Each structure stands twice: as structure tokens, then as C-alpha cells.
Amino acid sequence: MEAILSFFVAIFFAVSIYLMLSKHIIRILLGVSIFGNAVNLTIFTVGRVVREVPPIIPEALQMPDTITANPLPQALILTAIVISFSFFAFLLVLAFRAYQELGTDDTDGMRVAEPEGEPLPPLGY
Amino acid sequence: MAAETVDISHAMVMAPATAGDWLVVAPVAIPILFGALLLMVRHETRLHSGLAIGGLLMTLATNIGLLARILNEGPQVMTMGRWLPPFGISFTADALGASLALVATLVACVCAFYGLKDIGATGRRYGFYPFMLLMMAGVGGSFLTGDIFNLYVWFEVFVISSFGMLILGSTHQQLDGATKYAILNLVGTTLFLTATAFLYGIFGTLNMADIARKADAMRETGPLVTLTMLYLLAFGMKAAAFPVNFWLPASYHTPRIVTAALFGGVLTKVGVYALLRVLVMLFPDERQVLSGVIAWVAAATMILGIMGALAQSDIRRMLGFVVISGVGVMMAGLALGTEEGLTGTVLYAFHSVLAMTALYLLAGVMNEIGGSYSLHDLSGLYRKSPLIAALALLLVLAVAGLPPASGLWPKVLLVRASIDAGQPWLSFAILLTGFLTTVALGRVYILAIWRQKEAPAGEAAAAASPRIGYAALVILTVPVLLLGIYPDPFIRIAAAAATGLIDSSAYVGAVFPMGVQP
């Protein structure tokens, strides 16, 4: 099972890196979103995949008597999803504003903050 | 119900948490509290500055208390929700984290004070102060947490809040800079998460003390060098180390000057802190393997950074590059990994937080009385304000690493450490960087302050006298000067931080007082 999942993780990473290499903000954003999912799948896979036994301790015992599923990776993934979700929502708004105001989503054209051909500082008095 | 009879001492911390123990979380919980309050009263802009400065001063007080307690009693721990570590999230404060949190909060107080004038009612309504407090909560949490996944969460907290501060005003420049900053930082933190995923896969734990004590046993089987390399890349991106530093000069000059000051002073240092914590404390042997790589990265960062500064005519853009070259100097100590080198790095971090914030604020004051950020336009400021000329001289000397200001001693330590470690070329790089910094900033001083230009038809710009700016600069210059003239206490704290990193037994012992459990 882990082998198959690792294969998917690899595909996710490859796709996201390919998209992030693009010049267009919208593609980069799609890549970033897939990147986040690739990492979530990684966490899930490295947390070891076992049968779906819920980690609940029976009432009479101090610890579970069989091997249970590991709940921690899911907690980590949930946190990561929440964070990447809010991050992504913010980025969408930001990219949309930037597209409206700057009139381009091509990163080569976004030179407002660092204009081309700025003069060098004065060399003397 | 059987629940009444279960003995919970196997799962929970039973010792009562005294007010002193609460000092560990207070530097994080207080700014969150005040940030939340400020968000609620967003439209009552009159209340903002008072609440923010009050909250930050309280945070500063708890930071001072925490550092004093740590220096007396060793690292302090509080585990959230009473769950025994490694299951609960432990806040673990040692000398390194607490001292950096203290310096960062001090700088934030000064920036909040400077913001009284720099941030108008519109900026306040857009949430400058709430974002600032939430960002400081994130920064404090990063410095004080003892759990690596929690460190990731705090990274995201301060990165997201920093976006809010960055686009305050929404000019075209800011949107452009913020887009690049946001995307590259998101990639950086996601890399951090990737590395943490693999770390969890290898160790099965996320508590840093737990990782530190288990790393020796894992060295044979786990791919720890790969892991360390991933962390180096992820944190290097946050710290703005070459070759993943291009987000910084693209964005740091676009926001309000007080925001830039806080970012330039504090944020990159969080990356450096994370590098120190993970590479030196958790994976020292792997850091040794990678030390050659780190040394080259450090040298490239400092020299290319300062060369970028030489080519800029806008003071704010130049300062962005100066921040980068400072990160290179700090990474030199990381590459050496000796106690003296790390002491130098920590001391340089103190100096850099104070001096870079002060320099950005200085640029803001210069803009106010000189009317520009460009070296082409600024001139003759010493006539308008001799005080600024004096403060600027001190700050330029500090960043260049010349006496009598704060930059001297960390560089002395780092140069000596690199010679002792048999890497004289690294000390040459540090000295060359110092020389080029002197050239770059000395030029600013000469052009903006000494140069006499023919006054363009009557000096209509009546001498504005930004009192708040002067006061903020004086407050920051005092510790800068103190660090230069009487460095002993600072060096002692930095040395305590460095020993705590190299020998993690006190840190581990504080988290696991009962010793190693099966």
C-alpha cells in the first residue's frame, strides 16, 4: 500500500513542480495547491498505513489491546489543510487584485516594484 | 463509570503550574489576546496604538522575566493541556529562544511607537496593529515552542499576518511585491512541512527534545543527511540565504517603512533561529557533513548580498540587500558549528535585529526631513538635523562592524572562530563583507548627510521635525551602543545560548525530568 501511495506522491510533486515553473501566476497557484496536497499525502504515507481500527481504548483497559490506526498523521494533515486552505484563499484574493491592478498575470511583466533600467547610485558629489 | 478510577499520572503532568511557569507561554498568549481585542475594535482607531503598545510592553515584561528565570534555573517547559511530553505540545524556552524573543519584542515595541505617526487612520482601519500583534505572537511562538510541527504552525501564523502588513495601502508596488513574497514564502513553508513529514516518518515523534535524544540511535538507519539538507533549504529560504533569497529584495522596500523595519529586523532572524535549532541541536553530525555546503552558502550570501546593496540608489532597496548579507554572516557561525562561532552568530542576531530595524527607521526619518528615499535626491541632512547625523553615523558604524557600536564584537568572535577552525577564507569573506558594507553605507552617509547641493529654489520644505522618529531611533541606538561598549552581559547570554545548543542535555532534561522512559 505504501509503495502505491509513494508513487502517487511522486506524481503529485512532479505535477506541482512543473506547474510552479510556469510564468503565469494562476498556474503557479494551481501548482502550489497541488504541492500542499502532495505534502499531505506524504504525511499520510509516512505515518504508516494500517487497517482501519479506530484508536479507542476499551473501557476496562489502560491501553488498546490491538494495533490501531495512527491518529497523529490525520491531526497533522488536518492542521496542514487548514493552514494551506487559508493561505490559498488569501493568495487567490491577492493574485486577483494584482491581476486587476497590474493588468497582467505574467511574472515577467510584473516589474512595478523592481523597475528595469534603474539608474546606478551617484558615483561622486 | 470507570473514568473516575483511572490513574492519570501516567498520562498527565501532575505538578501544579505556578505563575512562574506561565512565563513560558505568556510571551505568545498575551499578543494573541491583544491582537484579538484589536481585531474586535477595528474601527475604533483611537484605541489601537494604546492597546498595541500596552500589550507589547506586557509581553516585553514577561520576556524579561522569562529570560531571567532561564539564566538562573535553566530551560523552562510548559506542556499544553497537561499531557505528558512527547504527547502534549511542549513550549520549551532556553536561553537562545528567550533572548531572541526578548530582542524581537523590544524592537516591536519601538516599531509600534514609531507607527503612532507613520500609520494613519486608514492604515489602522486596515489592521496594522492587530496584524502586528498576531505576527509577534507567531514570532514569539516560533522562538519558544519545543515541537517542530508547532514551529511550522507558528511560521505560518507570522507569515500570514505579515501579508496583512505588507499590503497595507494596496499600491501597485505593494501588490507586486506581496505576490512574490507570498508565493515564495508559501513554497518555503511547504518545504518545511515536507521535511517535517519525513522527520515524523523516521522518528515517529515531533517533540524536539525527544528527537534530540533519539537522533543518535537513528543515525545508522535513517536518511538524516537528506533530511537535514531539506531543512537547510526550507529554513534557508525563510532566512533569505543565497540562492533562495530573491523574494526579499523584491518585497521589503514596498510596504510602509515601519513594516519594513520590523520585517527586516525580525523575520529573517526567525529563519536563522530555526536553522540553529534544527541543524545544531537536533542534527549536529549531519550539520558537520554539510558544513562545507553551508560555508559556501554563507560566503555567497554575504558577498553577493552586499554587492547587491552597492548597486542600489533607493535606500530601502539597499537595506534589503544589507539584511541578506547579515544573514550570510550569521550562517558562517552555523557552518563552523564551534561554540565560539555559534556565540558569534547569536550575538550577531541580537545586533542585526536592533541595528537593521534602526536603519530602516532611520531611512524613514531621512525621508521625512529630506523628502526622498533616493540617493540622487537626498542631501545636506546634517544641516537640517545634527541629531540624525550623529545617530546615522553610529548606526552605519554598527552595521559595518566598526567600533564603538554593536557590530564589532560578533564579527570579532566569528573571524576568530573561523581562523581557529582552520577556515581562514571564511574570515576573509566576513572581513570583505564588512569592508563593502562600510563602502555602501558610508556612501549613503556622505551623499545624504554631508553632500551640499544647490538648494532647488528656496527650501520650501520647512524643516519637519519628526519627534517620534527621533525618540524611536534614540531608544534603539542605546542598546546598539551598549552592545558595542559593554558587550560582556550580551556575550554571556549568547554563550549560554550556544552551549545550550551544542549540549542539549539541559534542554532534554527540562522536558523529560523523569529521564528516559521505555
Added chain:
Amino acid sequence: MRTLIFRTIAPYLTSLMVLFSIFVLLRGHNDPGGGFIGGLIAASAFAIYGIACGVSPVRRALYFHPMAISGFGLLLSTLAGWLSFFFEVPFMTGLWTKVSVFGLPVDISTVLFFDIGVYLVVVGSITSIALALEEREHG
């Protein structure tokens, strides 16, 4: 998007979804659910209302600014953590008490208030982002 059918249904749909979100929030204690997912449901309810009837009716209906709501949620969560201070236990330790409402025992805990805080943070922040996007869409 502003068809007659949608505009007629949207208020009912929104109120149902908000009700459901509170149900999800409260059941989250022992069953799947909780503040985050409940908050998302409520936020999407407001987003639907905004798409159907425009943004300003939503702002009027919410009365408070969405960011103020999320600020209050953050305050509530943090205070739930700070309450531990007075019981000499570490930050964010769950504290429980039983109260009787009309003869029914109800468990009240700091965990519950923390979760309500999370709910309000999510409702406020996601609604404010959604409304900002919708405002742009319509002019």
C-alpha cells in the same frame, strides 16, 4: 446567478445551513464535526446568500464586521486557554463542570468555548474573504 428561484430559496437555505453548522459545531465534541467544519458550513451559507442577494444584505444581516467576529472568536479561544491560569494547570488544559439545564445534565468545558471560538474565527475570516471576492465580481 440572481435568478428568481435562487433568490427565493437562498434565505431559507442560508438559515438552514447556519442551523446545521451550529449542530455540527456542538456535536463535534464526541462525534465527527467541530468548530472548523461548522465554521466552514456557516461561511459558505453566507457566501451563498451573498451570491443570491448581493453583498450588502449579508453585511447588514451579520451586523458585526466579519473581521470583528473572528477577533471575538480568537479572544474567546485564548481566554478559554487562560482560564487554566486560575486553576494552577498548564495553558489550555480542559476544565469541566456540570450544569443542569431543565433537569438535564450538560457538560460545560473550556474545550467547548475554545471550539466556539474556532467556529467564530473561521466564520469571520472566510466570510470576509468570500464577501471581498463577491464584491469585486459584481462591481
